[in-house]
Amino acid sequence: MDHNITFSIEETTSITGTENDATNEEYLIGLYYRYIHPAHPFALPEDFYRRNTGLFPAHLRQAICFIASHHTTDRRPPCPKVDEIVEDASTPEDAFRVQSLILITLASYARFERDNGNSALTAAIAMAGKINLDSDNFGHGHAALFRESWRRTWWELYTITGLISLIGGTNVRLTQPLAMTLPYSCEIYGACQIAQAGTTEQIQERFYSVPTLEWSSFAYRVEAMRIMTTVLDGFNNSTTFDYDSMSASISSYLLSLPAAKCEGLDANGDVDEVMTCGLMIIHLAAICLNFPRSKLAQVGGFSTVCGTDRGRVASGREDSYSAASLRSARALTKLISTHTSLKTLSPCFACAVAFSAVVQLSQYTTVAPPKPPYLRENLQLQLSALQSLGEVWPIAHVVRSQLAQFLREVINKAPAKSIATSAPQSMNDQLMTEDQWLQDVMNEEMLFDGGGIPFFGMPFTE
Template sequence: MSHYSASQSGDSLRIHTATALKDSSERTAFMVQARLLFAIAVHARGEPNEGLAMLQDAIELAISLGMNTKSFSSSNGGSISCLEESFRRTWWELFVVEGIMSAIHRRSTMKTTTVASEVLLPCEDSTYTDGACFSDSPTLAQFADRHFAEEEMSFSSSCYRIEAVKILSRVLSIANAEAHPDEVQAIDNSLAAWTHYVPPEKRDLISNSGEVDEMLFQAHMVIHWATILLHMPRSELLSVHPTADIFCAKGDKQMPSTDTKHAHASKATDASKELSNLAAFRCPIQKHTPFFICALVIASVVQLAACTLHNCRCMYQHKDRITLVVGLLKSLSLNWACAGSVLVKIKKIAAKVLKSEHCTMTVASTQCDSCTDSGLGTSIGAEDVPWLEFFDDPTIMSFDRFAPGLLFPDEGS
């Protein structure tokens, strides 16, 4: 049975699965996989703390089994190449999911980075699905050294996703600290450089057959998300909504104002645009990771802040992006409870911002500056932002401050 089952209650499946995992004393890689999948599902059902706890259990078990070592897959795979690949992919999936959950919970350290990882990198999803796995996968060092290699090697899309999360982890390490400008710039350089090293054949996320490369989709999602997390706290965007602790968008610490605050705001806003561009892809949304919900939320938070600070001519562009995000969250809410919870709040805030009397939205306006300018030089206080009152609603404050079920009540309640 599955979370998507139409014949059985998701709540019933959740209870049965939780009980089975709790009662099991099995200590195998398969149990790691089960806990990992359950952690993702529970998180997306609107139980982020429970999801994080289950993920930590999975990581601890994986480390105790030695899944972070190169030899684990060959020693436990029974000479079955696809099973060996499955074990390698499991370790890297733990790393990726922990990185994303750390971003959501604003955790500056990751357990998967506290141990040495010698695990070979994953192959292409299509190769794995076809059962054509090989044991000569590249190492992490080979992938990291590709920037200066004389001969170009071919790497799977999953490798770029892993690298994106590695950069995200660097962002998180300075999220709550006043890092030296050189360190911030170094991480920003890595974020900017990442795109340039995606090979030409992978630049288009959609294949000739219309299929979306989900691994690259997620990689781009993580890069844009990390960009927002790096730049938004160092811009004036955050000051517009200092208590904006919506699910998946827990409030960051406002960094001291600098001469580059407009540049930070511009980069955060551009990243939110790129996330909304990902949302515009025409493909079955069930194929996307449920973590895309959180990326959409943080993109909408930035767009709403930019709406308040940008000039009139830009307003319709922000509205179109937020309309798209709201529509996608509406569709995602059919499967994932957390999407429905944030949807209600974002719609309420968007209605307030986009109907604000401070700007009459007309495309033909000739009295406003170009949207290409950051438009973020306006000095504005909380008293000038009417939608701030919605962030005072305790139901949208930081999700980790409440008991389970408070933010995400059962469907029938």
């Protein structure tokens, strides 16, 4: 199957409606492909959909419209019911169902509706297992473009499950098939074309073999999640935990990236959202590995809705672990700086910012004035990013509020004596004298009511 139809964003918008026309289903699907699909490209390509608009089942269209509606200011459609998608006997048990459940999972976590997100994720995993979606044999006899979409759906589920295991504390992770085909180039897929792709086994052996394949950003994202999963599993199996091998895996991953993939940008200098997600995951893995062993973890338990408090691990090389944590935290911040707009950034990035911020805030509150300029600028960028993301995804507002609370707690616990060698001065005075922006963050109105429930002037549930 080789469709070569192109619709620019401008053309699509003119066909489907205006920005305020949130009741227009086709318009919302256009928003989905513009803002959600770039970071999570597992649904069939937009060009193919435009030629086959009746292809998606009703539940998938509803899920697409629901997640896309967060990019409008109008009242959004209700979230599709997870139970109805799973239990509808009239609907085939297929990959489309899994796709709907993945989108509901993403939207629910980004809306801070974790019970619904957990239900959707559990159902997606069960459905994928029931239909053997984690096999190259799935979809045998289907057109090649469909089979690529089904593979991408499995790998999206694999990645989302790992991320939610980190940020949601579910402790649920999927086992990577030993030799399943990985997604090929998103550009080729988006053009409705077919390309050769390698397997999980081949990408892990890329260090020892003659390069014959050009790995896609999606493939690198899957490999990053495999490493992340190894790190997370290590916390639960302390007897087999091998810090050096895990650290080497992270370093090898970064060093093996081709120049075109290192910055999360494509050949034209445009943002590659899938590779950005892959880099986000590998740097999160590095923070999870190093931060609990660093002296920065002693500043205080910074627990957010993103599971940033990973505990502490006694170590004898605290300075080196701190340095490694800071490198990864700064790298995550740099990924934000490549964006002129955050609208296409994955909803998962709000929690990545939280992990980066806990490292850099810990450093900020422990060093004597004058503070390193990069720390101040990075923290300001992160807070600005959370504010921007919060306009679309409520969880970013929650994280930003918790950063402010963390600052208050740390500064209130700080000793009255200055850590600098100059005249005694309270920690609060040191920080406030140097940075008014920090005072502004700490004085922001909390976004929680008395019961610890996020409040934004309207309920999260429909």
